[in-house]
Amino acid sequence: MSTATGRKQIHLAAHFPGVNSTTVWADPRSGSQIDFSSFEHLARTAERGLFDFFFLAEGLRLREHAGRIHDLDVVGRPESITVLNALAAVTDRLGLAATVNATFNEPYELARRLSSLDHLSAGRAAWNVVTSSDAFTGENFRRGGYLDRADRYTRAAEFLGTVRELWDSWTPDGEPRPFAHSGPQFRIEGEFPVPRSPQGQPVVIQAGDSAEGREFAASAADVIFTRHSTLEAGREFYADVKGRLARYGRAPGDLKIMPGVTYVLGDTDADAQERAAEIRRQQVSPQNAILALEQVWGRDLSGYDPDGPLPDIDPDPDSTLVQGRVRVADPVAVARRWRALSEEKGLSIRQTVIESGSRQSFVGSPATVAAALEEFVAADAADGFILVPHLTPGGLDAFVDRVVPLLQERGVFRTEYAGTTLRSHLGLPEPVWKGGTP
Incomplete structure (x- = not known):
C-alpha cells in the first residue's frame, strides 16, 4: 500500500520476547515473562506506536537439555489466546495475534476460541498457524504421537480450510447455517455457535520459509512471518512468494510479508554498534555458548571451557541431547x-x-534505522516488520519514541489508525463469504 505521494507504507508489529537467546534475562531491566503487567506494557507501547498487531509465540512443552529442564530458558508461559483476551480489554485498536498449533488442536474448538477473541476485540484477532513433527511435544497430548514431517502441511491445510468453513457457516447478515465437513483429516458436522466476526474472519498468519511453507502461505495466509532479514534474501523471498499468488487468484497486496527483525538504537551509529556488540555478549553467556555448541555436536560438552578451543571430535547427528x-x-x-x-x-x-550467530537486523541511530527500514520496504524486500526486542517488557519503548516519529516524518508510516479492525490496519480485503446456500 502506498500513499498519495507514492511512498510504500511500512507495516509494524511487536513480538513479545521470551524464548531463545534473543532475550537478555540477565539485564536488570528485564521483567516477568508471565505477569500480565509485562504483556500489557508491551501491548500498550505497540498501540501508542500505532502498530498493526501484537504477536505471541507458543510454548507447548518445557524444553529439555540432557534430560533436564533447560535452566537457561523461559519456564512458564501462559496460553496465547487467554493472554490476548485480557489484552483486548486494555487496548482499543491494536491487532492481537496468537500462535496456535494445527497439529495438536481440533478445528471446531479453535475456530470458536479465535472467533470469540475477534468479537471481544471488535475485529482485531489473528491466528499464526504453526505445525509440529516433534514427538517430544506430542507426548503432552492425548494422541501421544506426532505427524510425519511430510504430513504436517497436509493436515494444516485441511485444518485451516475446515476452520474457515465454520467461520463461513454464518451469513454476513447474521443467519446461522449448519456445517458439514468430510475429509482425510476431519469429519465433523453441526452448527457453529459464534456469529461471523467483525472483520469477516480473523487474519491468518503463517510462519515458514520452506517450499511447502511458501506455497501454503500463498494459497491461504494473509501475512507470512519470515526469517529473511537481509535485503538480498528478503527480495528473493518476496518475489518468490508474491509470484505464487496469481495461481490462487490472489493479488500481490492480499499477502503481507513481514520478517521478524531485531534492532539496536544508539545516539550515534558508533554508539549503537558498541551497544549491539555488548548485547550479543549478553545473549551468548558462557553457559549459552556451551549449549549452542551441544546443539550442534549433540554431545555433552559441559567439561569444555567456553573460553577455550572448539572440540576436535565430530558431532553426533542422531543425538537427542536437546529436546523441544x-x-x-x-x-x-x-x-x-x-x-x-x-x-x-x-x-x-x-x-x-557470537561470531557465527545472527546479528541484530538494524543497528544505528534512530535516523539510520528509520532510513534502513524504509529502504528495505521500498526495495520490495518486505511489506513491514515484526520487531523482536531483546528486553521484556520495555524493549520496544525507545523504538516507538525515537524511530516511529521519523518514519511518520518520512511519510511511510501512519499518524493515526484509519480503521478499527486488524484487516483495515494491514490493508487487507474482508474475506468473500463462501457459505453459499444451504
Whole structure:
C-alpha cells in the first residue's frame, strides 16, 4: 500500500520476547515473562506506536537439555489466546495475534476460541498457524504421537480450510447455517455457535520459509512471518512468494510479508554498534555458548571451557541431547564451518558462537534505522516488520519514541489508525463469504 505521494507504507508489529537467546534475562531491566503487567506494557507501547498487531509465540512443552529442564530458558508461559483476551480489554485498536498449533488442536474448538477473541476485540484477532513433527511435544497430548514431517502441511491445510468453513457457516447478515465437513483429516458436522466476526474472519498468519511453507502461505495466509532479514534474501523471498499468488487468484497486496527483525538504537551509529556488540555478549553467556555448541555436536560438552578451543571430535547427528528445539539440519557441516571460522580468526568457543550467530537486523541511530527500514520496504524486500526486542517488557519503548516519529516524518508510516479492525490496519480485503446456500 502506498500513499498519495507514492511512498510504500511500512507495516509494524511487536513480538513479545521470551524464548531463545534473543532475550537478555540477565539485564536488570528485564521483567516477568508471565505477569500480565509485562504483556500489557508491551501491548500498550505497540498501540501508542500505532502498530498493526501484537504477536505471541507458543510454548507447548518445557524444553529439555540432557534430560533436564533447560535452566537457561523461559519456564512458564501462559496460553496465547487467554493472554490476548485480557489484552483486548486494555487496548482499543491494536491487532492481537496468537500462535496456535494445527497439529495438536481440533478445528471446531479453535475456530470458536479465535472467533470469540475477534468479537471481544471488535475485529482485531489473528491466528499464526504453526505445525509440529516433534514427538517430544506430542507426548503432552492425548494422541501421544506426532505427524510425519511430510504430513504436517497436509493436515494444516485441511485444518485451516475446515476452520474457515465454520467461520463461513454464518451469513454476513447474521443467519446461522449448519456445517458439514468430510475429509482425510476431519469429519465433523453441526452448527457453529459464534456469529461471523467483525472483520469477516480473523487474519491468518503463517510462519515458514520452506517450499511447502511458501506455497501454503500463498494459497491461504494473509501475512507470512519470515526469517529473511537481509535485503538480498528478503527480495528473493518476496518475489518468490508474491509470484505464487496469481495461481490462487490472489493479488500481490492480499499477502503481507513481514520478517521478524531485531534492532539496536544508539545516539550515534558508533554508539549503537558498541551497544549491539555488548548485547550479543549478553545473549551468548558462557553457559549459552556451551549449549549452542551441544546443539550442534549433540554431545555433552559441559567439561569444555567456553573460553577455550572448539572440540576436535565430530558431532553426533542422531543425538537427542536437546529436546523441544529445532534440530540443526546438517550438524557436521555446521561444525566444519565453525572450525574454519575459529581457526581463521583465533576464536574461542564463546567467540565463535557470537561470531557465527545472527546479528541484530538494524543497528544505528534512530535516523539510520528509520532510513534502513524504509529502504528495505521500498526495495520490495518486505511489506513491514515484526520487531523482536531483546528486553521484556520495555524493549520496544525507545523504538516507538525515537524511530516511529521519523518514519511518520518520512511519510511511510501512519499518524493515526484509519480503521478499527486488524484487516483495515494491514490493508487487507474482508474475506468473500463462501457459505453459499444451504
